Amino acid sequence: MTRSSQLPGAAPFAGRLLLASLFLLSGVAKLADPAGTQAYIASSGAPFPQAGYAIAVLVEVVGGAMLLAGYRTRLAALVLGAFTLAAAALFHNQLSDQLQFIMFMKNVAITGGLLQVAAFGPGWFSIDNRSASPALARA
Numbered sequence: 212m213t214r215s216s217q218l219p220g221a222a223p224f225a226g227r228l229l230l231a232s233l234f235l236l237s238g239v240a241k242l243a244d245p246a247g248t249q250a251y252i253a254s255s256g257a258p259f260p261q262a263g264y265a266i267a268v269l270v271e272v273v274g275g276a277m278l279l280a281g282y283r284t285r286l287a288a289l290v291l292g293a294f295t296l297a298a299a300a301l302f303h304n305q306l307s308d309q310l311q312f313i314m315f316m317k318n319v320a321i322t323g324g325l326l327q328v329a330a331f332g333p334g335w336f337s338i339d340n341r342s343a344s345p346a347l348a349r350a
Contacts, residue, residue: 223334224281230324231279234291238271255302270294278328281337285329292325 241248245264252260252267270290277287299318305311333339 220335223328223332224336226324227278227281227284227328227333227337230291230321230328231275233321234271234275235279238268238275241268241271257301267294281333281339284333284337284339288325288328292322292329295322295325 241264248267249260249264252263257263271294274287274291274294277283278291295318299315299322303311303315303318306315
């Protein structure tokens with residue numbers, strides 16, 4: 212296997228790793244400070260901060276782990292993408308503030324990456340494709 216033929220196998224996993232790390236770290240941080248996270252959710256005006264907290268932790272930790280492992284990857288990417296757009300709309304909606312605009316656009320860009328994963332799949336190094344190794348793909 213040449214270096215150029217390794218990139219298609221490594222790039223999807225690296226992309227999933229980078230995207231998943233964002234959600235996993237955020238979910239763990241929320242678990243470490245539930246009261247602070249719920250207060251932040253409430254300060255945004257969102258209803259039911261306890262439910263929002265539980266949903267956020269579930270989506271970020273479970274969805275992030277699924278994305279990382281490549282398990283039901285397309286579904287995980289779509290759920291994480293919808294969650295990321297909802298977070299942009301709820302928490303970064305003051306678009307006249309330059310920092311909030313940048314945060315909003317960051318969430319939009321992350322959603323774009325997740326849509327790429329949903330559209331093109333997890334790549335061969337994933338649970339979803341555990342029977343399709345690069346050696347088998349070439350045969």
